[in-house]
Amino acid sequence: MAGLEVKVHNLSLKNPVLTASGTFGYGEEFDDFIDVNALGGIIVKATTSRHRDGNPYPRMAETPMGMLNAVGLQNKGVDHFVDYIYPKLLKYNNCVIANVSDSTIEGYVEVAEKLNHLDHIRAIELNISCPNVKEGGMAFGTSCPSAIAVTRAVRKVYDKTLIVKLSPNVTSIAEIAVAVESAGADAISLINTLLGMAIDAEKRRPVLSTITGGLSGPAIKPVALRMVWQVSKAVKIPVIGIGGITTAVDAIEFMLAGASAIQVGTANFIDPTATVKIIAGIEDYMQRHGISDVKDLIGGLMV
Amino acid sequence: MKKFILDLKILSNNRLNHNHNLLELTSDSPLPPMVPGQFAEVRVDGSATTFLRRPFSIHRIDKAANTMHLLIKSVGDGTRNISNLEKGALLNVMFPLGKGFTLKQNEEVLLVGGGCGVAPLYFLADQLHRKGNKVSVLIGGRSAGDILLANEYRSFGNVYISTEDGTLGEKGMVTSHSLLKPEKLPFSVIYCCGPDGMMKAVAHIAESRGIECEVSLENTMACGMGACLCCVVETHKGNQCVCTEGPVFNSRRLKGWTAEAEVGCSLDK
Known part of the structure; x- marks a missing residue:
């Protein structure tokens, strides 16, 4: 029997497979297809301090082996989350993690404070990397001083596991990782989407209403893998790998590069059962390679 | 309504005109309940440029025959790929999705x-x-x-x-x-x-x-x-x-x- 349990800071995950925020709704959208409780955990759609209507349509462009999105953090705000969404998350007995974003440090702090009281939310993932909002979001994650400021401010009000989700749209992601580690992050997840663009040549117009958007899917996997490898060498805190993971082999590559756990994102859109297939595939890989503990894969890259 | 992902078998593929095909699909198990206006997301296999599923309205249901029809308009490589599938091929379909029409009575x-x-x-x-x-x-x-x-x-x-x-x-x-x-x-x-x-x-x-x-x-x-x-x-x-x-x-x-x-x-x- 393969040992699939991993630890991320003080979170015990029954397996290393999580869902990426913004690709898995609040879990219930997937109840018809999979047993959500079979996953290591779920990271639900981002919550901001106030209601956000998101960006105008069109918000999506299909690209080679991936897609651009410009959703813009559409959500009903933290008070709605606490009153109406949180009660529905209680049915999940795996690790439920909230994703927190905003346009001001005060906003991040407000959301984190309100989520701190929710016993069933075991951790928050601080989204300082959303490329689709005019202010805040990615702006916090692309310079060390602002990344430190928002992480430190949230750290003061949030007692449980604090994960910081990094933007790949930087010159040196390892520097940002070291900065948020020094500011009190318990773990780092990466990468959020890569800033990209699509053009409709027939109409001579941008495809997205926001002109630019965030690229996700298998197209970004090599970039994500490189960044996970760089960051995991630079910090002591656990790293969660994200970026185009579609198969168990993808997941294992991220673990070998140094990730303690992984998130499945865009793959959920094409195959809502991708996560459970990845868990089964990891077990199969371990069996084939005679590995009894999945933790042995973490950082196991031989160079 | 409960959603399913099934590999449906193509019973027939009729070309209606230069860019529209009507696919008749069936399953070994009974097809799930559906209402008019709902749609299906079809996975596109074997297209180099298509990454996402493609949505199609549920065109026709025959409960007795356990069949369902999809009307496919060929727009790009993905939809052309689906239109070119032959009888007997399998189509990975996620359905039924969305909310349908309000059905009136005696009007x-x-x-x-x-x-x-x-x-x-x-x-x-x-x-x-x-x-x-x-x-x-x-x-x-x-x-x-x-x-x-x-x-x-x-x-x-x-x-x-x-x-x-x-x-x-x-x-x-x-x-x-x-x-x-x-x-x-x-x-x-x-x-x-x-x-x-x-x-x-x-x-x-x-x-x-x-x-x-x-x-x-x-x-x-x-x-x-x-x-x-x-x-x-x-x-x-x-x-x-x-x-x-x-x-x-x-x-x-x-x-x-x-x-x-x-x-x-x-x-x-």
């Missing part, structure tokens, strides 16, 4: 379809007919060759046709058909599916005559199940997902669709 109703917008109307006409409604179907297209499956609707009620070039039925836009001319129309609801411009014009006519209008929208979609929030339409209650809150909407729910909507209905989107 007089009109269905308006433009181009491949007839896709959800067969299943709808069938169900409305069974519920004792007097059904009329108005189909529009650019030319005679674009009018799809018109004869199939005759068992459910009167069929009216208009083409922009006059090669079949009345000449002109579907919205200028003589059926819609009278100030007082006998219909309690107009169901509509087609290009946005056409649907807006039909919704405008319906509103001006005090008739309910339900439209089936088609937006660019990724997941089809409310997870990605990409396919939103602006409603009077904010942005809503076409895939879960629709694809069928009462036109009055949509921002900019009725009183203030621009009237124009070319079949070019």
Whole structure:
């Protein structure tokens, strides 16, 4: 029997497979297809301090082996989350993690404070990397001083596991990782989407209403893998790998590069059962390679 | 309604014209309950440029035969790939998705379809007919060759046709058909599916005559199940997902669709 349990800071995950925020709704959208409780955990759609209507349509462009999105953090705000969404998350007995974003440090702090009281939310993932909002979001994650400021401010009000989700749209992601580690992050997840663009040549117009958007899917996997490898060498805190993971082999590559756990994102859109297939595939890989503990894969890259 | 992902077997693939195919699908297990207006997300295998599933209206259901039809318009490599599948091939289908049309009972109703917008109307006409409604179907297209499956609707009620070039039925836009001319129309609801411009014009006519209008929208979609929030339409209650809150909407729910909507209905989107 393969040992699939991993630890991320003080979170015990029954397996290393999580869902990426913004690709898995609040879990219930997937109840018809999979047993959500079979996953290591779920990271639900981002919550901001106030209601956000998101960006105008069109918000999506299909690209080679991936897609651009410009959703813009559409959500009903933290008070709605606490009153109406949180009660529905209680049915999940795996690790439920909230994703927190905003346009001001005060906003991040407000959301984190309100989520701190929710016993069933075991951790928050601080989204300082959303490329689709005019202010805040990615702006916090692309310079060390602002990344430190928002992480430190949230750290003061949030007692449980604090994960910081990094933007790949930087010159040196390892520097940002070291900065948020020094500011009190318990773990780092990466990468959020890569800033990209699509053009409709027939109409001579941008495809997205926001002109630019965030690229996700298998197209970004090599970039994500490189960044996970760089960051995991630079910090002591656990790293969660994200970026185009579609198969168990993808997941294992991220673990070998140094990730303690992984998130499945865009793959959920094409195959809502991708996560459970990845868990089964990891077990199969371990069996084939005679590995009894999945933790042995973490950082196991031989160079 | 519970959603499923099934590998459905293609029983037949009929080419209707140069860019439309009708696929007949079946499964070893009974197909799940579905309602008219719902859709399916089809996985595209073997296309180098297609990454996401493609949404299609559920065109026809035959419970006794355990079959379901999808009307496929070839637009790009992905849809061409699906259209070229042969009898016996398997199609990975996620369905049924979204909310369908409101089904009236014992009333007089009109269905308006433009181009491949007839896709959800067969299943709808069938169900409305069974519920004792007097059904009329108005189909529009650019030319005679674009009018799809018109004869199939005759068992459910009167069929009216208009083409922009006059090669079949009345000449002109579907919205200028003589059926819609009278100030007082006998219909309690107009169901509509087609290009946005056409649907807006039909919704405008319906509103001006005090008739309910339900439209089936088609937006660019990724997941089809409310997870990605990409396919939103602006409603009077904010942005809503076409895939879960629709694809069928009462036109009055949509921002900019009725009183203030621009009237124009070319079949070019």
